[in-house]
Amino acid sequence: MADFYPILARAIAGLPDKSPEARRAVYDRARTxxxxxxxxxxPPLGEAEIMRERLSLDEAVSRVEADRRPGGARRQPQPAGPSTAPHPRHPLSST
Known part of the structure; x- marks a missing residue:
């Protein structure tokens, strides 16, 4: 399976117009x-192998797009907030 990320990242970085439409056009051309x-x-590849390669390309697209968001792909996940589970109305008995 090829690593499409470096190729896509370079292609997007080299775009004079980095608008969503321009990036989408690059991704569409890459898929085609x-x-x-x-x-x-x-010999021809089976449909399953073609699908695996397409999914690999789509994962690379997701990584490139994540890099474009503020904080990039290295953004740490946000800690979970306090639980919203309801507290029991009556404490459990210790007996």
Missing amino acids: ALVAQLRSLD
Whole structure:
């Protein structure tokens, strides 16, 4: 399975217009090119393998997009807030 992240990250970084539409166009071209290349292999790949490669590409797209958000992909998960579970009305008996 190829690592698409570096390729996509470079392509997006090199865009003069980094708008969502421009990024989406890069991702769409990458998906189209990937599927065309995989379908042209001899011997041909099975649909399951093509789907795995497409999912790998989609994961790379998600990583590139996460990098664009404030804080980037290295953003730490937010700690969970206090539990919203209701407290029992009566304490449990210790007997």
